[in-house]
Amino acid sequence: MSPTDFTSIDQVEAALTERRYIPDRALATTVFLALRLGKPIFLEGEPGVGKTELAKVLADTLDTELIRLQCYEGLDMHTALYEWNYPRQMLEVRLQEARGIDKERIGADIFSEDYLLERPLLKAIRHSGSKPPVLLIDEIDRSDEEFEAFLLEVLSDFQVSIPEIGTITAHQVPVVVLTSNRTRELHDALKRRCLYHWIDYPDVQKEIEIVAARLPGIEDDLARQLAFFMQRVRGEDLYKRPGIAETIDWAGALLALGTSELDAGTVDATLGCILKYKGDIEKLQTAGLEKLVDEARDAQAFAESPTTR
Amino acid sequence: MAQGQPTLFRHALGFMDALRAAGLPADPAGAIDFCAGLQQIDIANAADFHAAARTTLMHRKEDLAHFDEVFREYWLGQRRPRNRLGEQDDSEVQGQEAQPSPEEEPEERSGPEKDDRQATYGTEQILRHKDLATLTDADIEKARRLIRRFVAEFATLRSRRHRASRRGRLLDFRRMLRRSAARGSELAELHFRQRQIKKTRLMLLCDVSGSMERYSRFLLEFIYALRRELPDTEVAVFATRMTVITDLLSARSVAQSLREVAHRAGDWGSGTDIGGCLRDFNDRYARDMLTSDTVVVLLSDGWDRGDAQLMRDEIAHLRRRAHQIIWLNPLLGNIDYEPLTRGMLTALPHLDHFLPAHNLESLARLARTLRTALR
Structure with a gap:
């Protein structure tokens, strides 16, 4: 198109x-x-x-x-933008000399498009x-x-x-x-x-969609939990908040590990996928991974059954 | 649609005026794009209309929240008939308006001169306005010379950009070839490229709390000497809040600008919250004032009543934004003094240099240290 x-x-x-x-x-x-x-x-x-x-x-x-x-x-x-191919230009001049080309004409064409490096x-x-x-x-x-x-x-x-x-x-x-x-x-x-x-960072719904689109093999539950977890993580006061690229990396890692549900142990082991600073990882660990995971799962369950409110 | 257009464009221009009145940029180029954009989209769709206006007219994230406000008021508010945009969307947007988001606080947009809120930190907060211009010092000329030498060390950092030079280590093929063409293409002369010297940008953050009072004369001399050598230098003073005073320093008379400085920085001589001030700086000013080649000079004795953890974090953030951070501490000259204040200790790992600045001798040393350190 x-x-x-x-x-x-x-x-x-x-x-x-x-x-x-x-x-x-x-x-x-x-x-x-x-x-x-x-x-x-x-x-x-x-x-x-x-x-x-x-x-x-x-x-x-x-x-x-x-x-x-x-x-x-x-x-x-x-x-x-561009650069001239100097070595080639010099060689060309030498070659022309060797070929016995007229002195006036030597090097006349070395500033042409042939010698241009794009x-x-x-x-x-x-x-x-x-x-x-x-x-x-x-x-x-x-x-x-x-x-x-x-x-x-x-x-x-x-x-x-x-x-x-x-x-x-x-x-x-x-x-x-x-x-x-x-x-x-x-x-x-x-x-x-x-x-x-x-x-901006995507909202939960969009993040679920993105994860599902990027990793077609992922189970719906896991995608939802991931998205809710990421929302929570971004709410923390971190030096570098994880983007959607990190979510996708992480989802890929969890898939490779055969995870179908988030749990604190797995999250702890794979936290490096989403947080790239030691200080941030420690901060999240102090904040309590289990609590965050539980909240993400609760939020997910809650979102799934809006009628039970 | 052809019939409706003149009206629509008139409203579009009215909207430009509304934006300008609200202090938002609304340049003619944007207005043209906006009008051109309206012909491409379905303007009955309120969300698309809004998105089109925003993408063509705004260029800064900070302006977006304000823009949304003006947009709602102009297109959906009382001043225009409701039916201009889709009605179902109308009520929804109105509903949102009732609960302003935190980003919409005016503080974010107000420059320092509009910032007249009273700081509320600590009991030592005293809003004193001092006549700083009455201070004198016999050594002042000598101090100026030393400060100038110190500043000269900053001013000779090398840029990554090259330009032609007589000496150097990198050959300038472009010039060599061109010159040699004139002599039958023998490479007889060598031409070089060299990294050029660039004037460093300085960001000066001065502690003007009560404990720094004794050094205020030095501090001001320092500021003025810096500004003379490096006119790009930005200056801010802080005690319980950050106040940028760069614009005041260009006033004609020194005495007058000092009066204005004391007037604007209402927290002059009060308690210190270094962490909070630095956060304020990082949030509000750092993006505009710091580039990756800015050297931040922090002038403070490190006596801090705020949160030590916060101070460490904010210094770390500042460090990532700037080229270097140099902390000049008047107390460090004291042989007995150890940087024992909590804030100081936690901040130390993030500083590039932690140097004394209490008398003329220490200034001379400062110049020597930086000569080797900044290479």
């Missing part, structure tokens, strides 16, 4: 769900509008809530290439497929302000100029997804170019 083929939010919702990504309605709206209006999507949220995953699923949905640019501090134009941004702009690619600019908050300014320029007109060649303009505007974990605030100018969406 090409980006503009979507005619309603429902369609986007259905397409993503079909690929086992359960979006909430507001996110589907953002994606739909981004596709229709040709705007980049700017996703913020805690780690592990499915920001990067959305880009991957989107590429899959649109049946197109995913081009990923992972940001880090010090990321510069040469790593993000980096993600240029790749996205030069993409020649029948459908625009999905360009994922991941963890933009990790890059520095200079790169942000440069990116702003690229995202506004999807063209870059390479002095030796000239200006290269994108045939099709790529579907751009930017993600940020909010380790720092990004400049407003960049955000203004984008459609913004804050991905």
Whole structure:
């Protein structure tokens, strides 16, 4: 499907769900509008809530290439956009000399596209497929302000100029997804170019759906208990609250262990799947795993029989 | 729909005004996207309408709760006919409005200047407004020089970015090749790339509680010297709450800005709750003011009446956000002094440097320590 083929939010919702990504309605709206209006999507949220995953699923949905640019501090134009293949250029000059080519003409063509090393941004702009690619600019908050300014320029007109060649303009505007974990605030100018969406932790019902979609083999009871347990864990005062990615990892681990019901022992043994800091694990253990597990099971039982209230 | 559009767009523009009036960003680019978006979706669906408005107009998580409020008031409230949006959704949203979520507390949005709530911590809370400008000190010029040297050490951290230089260890192929092309492609000259020096960003957190009173003159000199060398330096003072005073320091006369500082920081000279203040800072300011290359300088004697555990946690959080944390402690100069206050002890593992700052000699030492430590 090409980006503009979507005619309603429902369609986007259905397409993503079909690929086992359960979006909430507001996110589907953002994606739909981004596709229709040709705007980049700017996703913020805690780690592990499915920001990067959305880009991957989107590429899959649109049946197109995913081009990923992972940001880090010090990321510069040469790593993000293009670089010349210097060793090859030098060799070429030597070869031309050896071949006895006219002195004036030696090295005349070494700044041509043959010697250009494409980096993600240029790749996205030069993409020649029948459908625009999905360009994922991941963890933009990790890059520095200079790169942000440069990116702003690229995202506004999807063209870059390479002095030796000239200006290269994108045939099709790529579907751009930017993600940020909010380790720092990004400049407003960049955000203004984008459609913004804050991905929150899912509610219980959604989390159950996501677990069930991602791990088709899981029993309903376990999925529910997991979801309720995770809600409780996120309510604790932790340094790093677990995201939905952790829930899925954990559910996978429990499945592999052949667990069908949560119990304190298993939870204790597999707590590393959802909590990544020693302090957090200790905090939860002090808070009483058994109590949390019991509450999760009670909540689940309660939710199953709303009529008995 | 073609008939309804002009009205709808007029309302959309009215909504922009309402947002601006509420202090939310509503830029024209967003307004255009919003209107373009409305043509794509089914506007009779209230939830979608809301989501479309939010995604096109807002860019910050902090603004979302406020935005929802303004949205409800404008589109679903008394000021507009109810039938504009789906009626069944209407009642539901109205119901939610009755119980405001905790995020909607105005505190989150108010800048420090609006923050006039009275701190209620401890019996030592005394709202004194002092004329700080009357203090004098003969050694002040010497102190300034030393502080400047100390600051210069911060200012020479290297960035990860490269730029061309005459010396260095990394070859700059781009330039070498270009230059050599002019001479028949012999690589005769070497060009290098080097990491450039970047001005470090400083975040200064000053304890202005009663126990720090004796050092307040030093403290202010310190702040001013820092700001002269590194204009990007942000400054906040705390005792029982965190007050950012950066904007006041650019006032024309020193005396006047001191008066304003004392006025704004109502907790000047009272008890200390370091943990609580740091939490306040982490929650409200850290995201905007800290980057991964910010050095946080904490000026405090560590006498703390708050929760030691909280203080440790908050310092640990702060450490993860910043490049380094340096704690300058005036009491540390005392030979007898051991950092025995509970808060201090628990915080120590998270500090990059824990240094004395009680006299001029200690400042000179500070400069020397940092020269080696920050490399």
